[in-house]
Structures are given as C-alpha cells and as structure tokens.
Amino acid sequence: MLCPCEDACNRIQLDEPLASRALKMFVTEQIDIDSLEIPEITPKEKKVAIIGSGPAGLSAAHDLAFKGYSVTMFEALPEPGGMLRYGIPEYRLPKDVLRKEIGYIQRLGVEIKTNHKIDTLDPLFEQGYQAILVTVGSPQSVRRGAVVSALSGRPGLLKGFRLESARLDGQSLLKVDFGTFATSREGIFAAGDVTTGPTSVISAIASGKKAARSINEYLEGEVLTSKEDKRTPEKLGEQELAALRERFTSQNRVKAKEIESGERISGFEEVEKVYSVSEAQEEAGRCLASQIEGCIGCGECEEDCEAKAIDFSQQDQTIEIEVGTIIVATGYDIFDASRMPQYGYGKYDNVLTGMEFERMTCAGGPTSGKIQLKDGREPESVAIIHCVGSRDKNYHPYCSRVCCMYGLKHAHLVKELTENRAEVYEFYIDMRSFSKACEEFYERTSQEGVKFIRGKAAQVTDRAITEEEKEKLIVVAEDTLLGQIIRVPVDMAILCVGMEARTNAADVASKFTLTQDADGFFIETHLKLAPMETPSDGVFLAGCCLGPKDIPDTVAQASGAAAKALSMISKGRITQLAATAYVDEIICQGCGRCEEICTFHAPKIISKNGSLVSSVNEAVCKGCGACAVVCPTGAMSIRHFNMQQIESLVDGLLEVVHG
C-alpha cells in the first residue's frame, strides 16, 4: 500500500515512484531525537488546549509549540499516542521510537496530561485557554478493539462538547470547515479522524498541522484564510513522458537490504531496513525534480519568504500598453555543443561549456566557486577549446567575437583558483583580443603559464593509448606551429561555444517587422548610418540580438538605442514621409485587403458612421504602395505616386516619337 506522496509521484509514470517513505526514514534515522537541540522559541502569552494525543493532536501540538504557544494536551488513556500507540503494532512502529518522538514534543514545552478525560469544553476557556483543538479520533479507527471501553459513550462525549455534528456512515463526527478546521463554535477547532471518520495516520497528521496553522491565525487575530486544497497532483503529458523516457533509462527503486526472513520471524523488529548512504543517494537520484531544471512549483520559497514577495497563485496576465518607441533586446542563445559529438559534450562528465564553467567559478554557484571535476577532485589540467560551433561552415560561419576573451578569462581563473596548481592549455585558431586592454590581458595570461596551442582541437576522447592518458580526457589537435599532431591528456575540457540567434527570432521578427540575416540575427537599417534602427520607425535594436558582442559593446549599443528612442519621444512630434497612403472614405468599402497585405500594419479597418472603412496610421505608413495595388475599388492612393501621376508619366515618356 503506497502512501499519498508516493501515489502522486510522477516517476510512477516512468517506472516506480520514488521511495519517499524510505528516504524520509533514512533521514530521520540519521538523527538521535533524544539529543536533538530545541531551538530558540519566542513564547506567546497564549494557551491552547488539545483534547486527544493521537497523531493529529501531537502534530498540532508540535507546530503550535514551535510558534511559541503554551500547549496542554488532555489524554483520556494512560499513555499518549492514540492510534500510534494502540492501533499500530510494534514491528511497524516501535514503542521506543514513539516514546522518543513524543518526548521531543514534550521537550518543546507541551504538557501532556494522561488519564484525563474531558467531558465539556467550556471550563477550559474559563481556565484561560484561548483556543481548543479536539482530536479525539473516531471509534471505527480502533480495529483491534483494544480500547473500546475507553472510547465508549462517544455520542455522549461529542454532545457534551456542544458542537455541531455530522453523520457519515452511521458515525457521529464533528462538523468542521475543511479549509480552516473551525467548528461551529468560535475558538474551537477539530482535526483528524473525529472530523472525517477513519483515515490514515498521514491524513491525521496533515489535518493536525493545518489546524495548527488556522489556530495560529485565529490567535493572532487574523482572518482565517486557509482553503480546502482541492488540487490533484498534475500528471505528466504524453510529450513530456516521451522526452523523459528518452533521457532517463528505466530504473526501479532501490531496495534496502531487507532482513532475512529467518530473522524476521524471530522478533518484532522492523522488517524494512533503512537505506545506506549510497543507497539513499541512488534512490534520491531517481527523483525527476533533481534532474529537471527550473522551478518545480514546490512552494518552499513562498513559505520561507519573509517579505511575502512570492505568490504562486498569480496568473498570467495580458496587459496592453500603448507606447511610442520599442527597443528590441531579445539577446542570444548558446550554441548547443552536443551538436558536435566529437567534443564529447553530454557524453563525458568533465566536458563543460564556457557558460557552465562560468557558473562553476561563481561564488554563489553549486560549488561555491571551487573548480572541481564531477567526482569532487580539483583538476590537474584543463583544456580550453576555441571556436566550438563558430567560424565553421558546418555550423555557424561567423566569428562569435567574445569567445577568445572569455577563453582567456577562464584560463586565468583556473590558474587563480587552483593557485597555479593546474595546467591550462588553450587550443585556438586565432587569438582575437581586440578591445581595450584585451591584448594586454592576453599577454598576462600567457605569462601566468597558460600554454597556447595553435590548432583547432579535433576531438576530445577518453580512449587512452598510453599509461599517462588513462582516466583522462585526451584532446587531439594538430599543433600547426610545430606541424605535429598532439594528444594532450587533461582532466577537464572547456568548450568555447559561440552565440547564436534565439530559436524564436523569426517570431519576434514578424511581430516587430524586423528582418533577419542568414544567421538569424536581426538586421539594422544601416550598419554605419543607422545602426540601431529598423524599417519601422520607433522600433530600435540593441545587444546580441543583432549579433555576438561583449558587455561593453552591448551597453554602448543599448545607450545608443535609448538615446534614439528618447530623441524621438522628446521631440513631441515626428517628421513623416511625404509619400504615404491615404483613403477616399466614400469609395472604400472596408474589404480589408489593404490591412491584410501591409507589412507595417498601417491600414486598419474601423467602423465609421455605420460602415467599415480603412484608416491609415500615417505615423507608421512607409509609402511602399502595396495597399494601393490590391485595393479593388481605387479608394487607396499614395501621395505623389497616385494613378493619375504615374499614368501621365508613362504617357509623357511615350509621347516622344522616334523618327
């Protein structure tokens, strides 16, 4: 029987769900709860009474105690625990463990009064409790009949509480709002099986925790906000599943070494043994979330954020803003190095792209800035390979401009972060270090002991030929200055991947009437005379969407685009072309052919005086004349190029008769 979290686990759609329960057990086994530190809790001057010390009550007590409330539990039976003690056998939940867990809760300050039956709740308010939680469980939960006597007289019990009841399957239950767990009386809450009838320990614990949340809101004087969570776990779609099946081989869950069945029969010890560290790591590695990049929507950040800056319930909104100028700065994509299988990206553990290496050296990154191989060791040697996917007619013929410099930067970082322990080899065709201080940086890097090899690396392989190549990545290249083919064994290879146009560039281009060059980058109106402009007045371009460039150049372009945009806006008016389209509104029938054909979206069909006519936005019209050609009625004309003018031109030219 799987538990709810395992039922919901999406891995079930691939092979077997994650063994969440076993993993959690592994985690808890690492801690000795008896010696677990009690954190600093700021006490609140409020008291909460909890009736019943089963799983629901105990969970609520734990959470409320953490919030600083003074909690007292009233338990009718001689020992606390409810179903945990009396309903679950030793081999499933050892009493020893239960004692320790409850002990921890008591160490938090929760007082548990056993042999203490509560018949009515009002005296508790008089005793100074500001909120009461009823978690007395349901009689049907008791299957073994061990303590029926203690819970007999139940209908009377619930009546004594003077709370609205609900009947379900012949049971007497307490009626609560399943979002807030509030009962019919203010200040009294209920959770667990007493509200639902028999469920599982998990559900009882969950409802106890939710009730604790509501009680906290209530005692803080806030409006109870919790809503019943009706969400069902999202299942993966067919496409996602297909993609995942391609990425992950099927792998059933790791089984912890079970006790031999011989041993099993002898005692009441737990059958399922706890994972070892490596078993736990392996099983945890099956979690898809650990492999999927990006947000998985777990909600932890929202809970933790003290500024309440995160709101998962926010929906996408489409907002329409009217603007006078637009700057398109949609950036670039990295060349996908797996398109060049000879470099082993995605195949070998220690082949990285320049971007990935950048992240590694970042102090806030996954390794806190340490350069390390997949197995955690510091590399002894690093190869940096230039022109991956660039200057290559098979991929991108253009030079990606920034890679030589970032290759040098990475070389420098390796030297610095390994305190010169690592060897660095730069495989280049040309060193393009043209910007300010770049030539000097090149020289400095060379002086730091970085070895420059002129030759484009042909291959990165792990097939060792000699002894010293074993367990290494070997970079094969021709050193063109020596005229020799060399094999350089290294621990890590960094691929200087180039920049390429984004995959959705064509879509962006059509939205903003931009043109693209053969490589997909946007084209400016003129490289020298109008560098950030586009055929549409008011739409400007900046940055890498125009082509690869580094940050200083990008910032300069951005400033330029901003300046042009500002100069347009600040004038307060625009100078329009003289030759624009205009409509004879009586002749126009509003058929829409002009709207359909215009690349610049200048004519729009609007309703005027009860009929449809075309209306030309003169600020946007470029005067290309296409609309006038398709206009069936002759309503559309272009100033200075109307039919009569051109016809007269033609007539005039042909009036000249030869001979």
Next chain:
Amino acid sequence: MAEFEPRIILFGCNFCTYAAADLAGTTRIQYPPNVYIVRMMCSGMINPDYVLRAFERGADGVIVAGCHYTDCHYIDGPIKCDAMFIKLKRLVHVIGLEDERLRREMISTSETTVFARIAQEFTEQIRKLGPSPFSAVGEEVAV
C-alpha cells in the same frame, strides 16, 4: 525607312533598381537610350495597369524591376511584386503580345553593370522581335 528603335519602359524601385540606374549613369557605364525609367518607391508599388498602359501607349517592351528578396527597404515588396506579375503576365499573354515583351528583373543598388547588361540585352531582343502592334497607336493620346 528609319530603323526600328525599340521604346522600352522600365518600372524600377527607388532604393535598388533606380539607384543602380543612377549609379550606372554617374559611373559612365554605357547603356542604350531606348530604356525609359519610371521611378516607383518599391517594386510592390507597380500596378498592373501601369504596364498595360505603357503597352497601350506604344511601348515595345516593359521591364518590371526591383530589389532582390532580402534587400527590400520595405521588407517584402519583391514578393508582392511577384504576385502581381503572375497576373499581369497572364493578361499580357491573352491580349496577344509576345511573352518576351514583358520581363521581371531584380537589380540591386550596386549592380550597375547588371542593369546596363539587361538594358542592352532587352533592347536587342525587342529590336529583333520588332515593334509592338501598338507602336503606331503611341501618338494618339486618349484620355
């Protein structure tokens, strides 16, 4: 009898073809004087009726010219011109003019020698073909 001198009208776009013709002129490239150029802003601006009228007025040949596909100042003018040209060609064919009298060309700003070559070739082609049936009509200017 005077030798037949073809009269050719070339409709060309301002930014490419017309500029090429202009540049051909200033760089002293020789081309026949038979080609008269009508400047349009874009080849997409060329109305089929302009061409029909040119033939009606006695043009012996007409060239519809503009930018190459990726060069258009208005982005996709050449494509619009192509769509118009298909219909125009059909009309010129049915009316009974020889298909060779109508031509579609793409000439970019720097292609001055291409412009001159096309002007030269087309003039010779039309010369061989002879005057259009409308040549005589050219003098009568109807409304």
Next chain:
Amino acid sequence: MNLEEIIQATKTYYCLECGKCTSICPVARYDPSFSPRAIIESVLLGFEDELISDRELFSCLTCYTCSQKCPADVDFPIFVREARVIAQDNGQRGICAHSGQLRSLPRLMANPDIKQRRLEWLSDKYRISDKSDVLLWVGCAPYFEPIFDDIEFRALDITEASLKILNFLGIEPKLLPNEKCCGHDMLWTGDIETFKKLAEQNAAQIKEAGVKKIIFSCPEGYRTFKLDYPSYVSLDCELQHISEFLAEKIEKGGLKFEACPEHSEGTKKKVTYQDPCRLGRHLGIYDAPRKVLESIPGIELVEVEHNREDSVCCGTSAFTNCDTYSNMVRMERLSEAKATGAETLITCCPKCQTHFRCAMVDKGEEKRPMPKIEIMDLVNLVANALGGEK
C-alpha cells in the same frame, strides 16, 4: 452630341421634378449626394460644368429603375451615357475600379493588329466547329480569370458550361479566336471612340465568319449587340441570350433534364433568382430564365421580394465608382436573397456574380456584416442537371 442635343434626344426637358426617380433609385437610397432628379434639374438650370466635372455622374448604375417608373418618360440612363462622353473629354472619368485594368484591356483590344490568345482554356472535352453557323460569344471571361482569382470566381466556368450545354444539344458552335470586347463598358463610360473601333472589328469578324446566330451568356454583351451596335454597324444575325435559347428548346420539347444532382429523394433545392438589369429592364427578358429554372426537377424557385421589373441592381456598373454605397446596395440585395430561405442565388450575368462574390469576401479582421449565400450562374445549374447523352 452637346448637352443641349442630349437633353432633346432623351426628353429630359419633360422632367416634372416629381422625384419619383430619386425615391426608387438604389444609389440614391444610400448615397446622399446622388439624385437623378437633382442632376436633371441642375442641367436644365444650366449648371453644365458641375455635371461634367463631378464624379457623381459616374455613380449612376444605368439600371433603368428610374426611367421605367418615370411618368414623363425621361430616358435617364441614356442621358447619363451621353453626358459621360462630354465628361470624359473634359478629364472626368469616374473612379475606375481594379486600377483601371478593365478599361485598359478593351482599349488594347481595339487595336486591329493584335492576335489574342483567348482560347487556351479550351480543352477537347468540348467540341467546336469552324463550319457551324452558330457562334458562342465568349466575352471577357478569359481576362476575368487572373483579375478576379481572389474572390474565387472563374468566369470561364460559365463559358465552359455553355459549351457543354450546346454540345449536349448537338450543337458544335463556332468560337472567334480574336473576338474583341463588345465595348459595353466603353460605351457606358463615355469612350465612344474605342467603342466604335471594337464594334467595327467585331462586325467585320462576324461577317467573315458567316454565322447566322450568336448566343450570349452575358446580358451586357447581348444588350450591346442588340440595342447599341445597330447604330454603328450592321449585323445580319439572330441574337439570343442563352436563357432564351434554352427556354425555346424546353418549349419545343428538345430538352429534358434529369434530376438536379444535389437533390435527394423528396427534397427540393430552394433557389432564388437575380434579374440582371441588362437582361431584365433593358431587354424585357424575365420569363425565359424562369422557365428554365422551373423545368429542372428538384429545383424550387422562391422569388425575392423585389423581382422582375422591380429587381434591385447588383450595385456597380462598368466597374466605375464602386464605393461604400455600392456595398450597401449589394447588402440589400443579398439580404433579400437570404430572406427567401434559398440555398443558392442564381444569376444570369457574370458581372452580377462578380460583384456579389466580391461583396461576400472579407479580408480584414473586421468582418463585414454581409449575408452569405451560394451563387451560381443559370448555365452552371443547367449543365449540372443535364444527365446522360441525349
């Protein structure tokens, strides 16, 4: 003619200023600046300059709705037609739709030296004969094809259907490979010179062909040959619209239809009919097409509210001044058609069909509120209902 002569010839001076013409004119219904009565009044008062320089003169559909009801028997359409000649000479020619291509083409055709290629669409599905004494007039259909392809109208479908019908009836007609435009649009927009040339060339070709009968599928061509050519050329043939030809055949018992293909057992296909101005009010032919429709089993004709002499024009004449009011006239007409509950609107005129189809096309994001209905020419309906070999 000068204006004084036109006034005399068309009895314009008889005008009573009653305003009946304007009140029933389809254009005046929508165009506030157009009024036949006001035009006549201004002319009679001597404001000639306005008449011939205003483009309003070209808004008249020459549909004869006015003159038919005029108590004083003023021939307004002819008045307009003649006045347009003067207007043309003075530089006003109305707004030409479709960039003026449909005026350039007749002018190009008026050249006697051209050899057109108008019959390339002809396939060996159809049988024609050089020796026949029946001529099928093809008209502008081969030129319409490239110009109107975006409203999905192929005028040659009408020509082909006409051929199919004639072949079915055992006639292998002659087709003129260098047929010239009948000149209707030239005549009605004031270009008399071009019209004369076209008429003369057509008459010469017909004489040389030696045919005795010409069948038209287009009412405009038919009207022009029948009523206008005699003033300029002599023709020695019988002229007939194909609907008249079919009605005759049906009456004499030479033509029986199979069931209309779309008709299933027990149900009839409801159609309605548009009386073209040139066939109806100009030539008085109302019954022939109806006789044909009634003879096709499985077809039920439901008349529009305004039919026969009262039928509403399709909204544009001679591809001139096609404007927002033309659109409104078409809206009116199509609404009437739709209100009959008919599935299909049958026309007898390729011009009517062109204009209605164009009205029903929406290219912009804003949809025009035009009722949509299937449109078919009478001959296409007939061709579909012919059945097996006779």
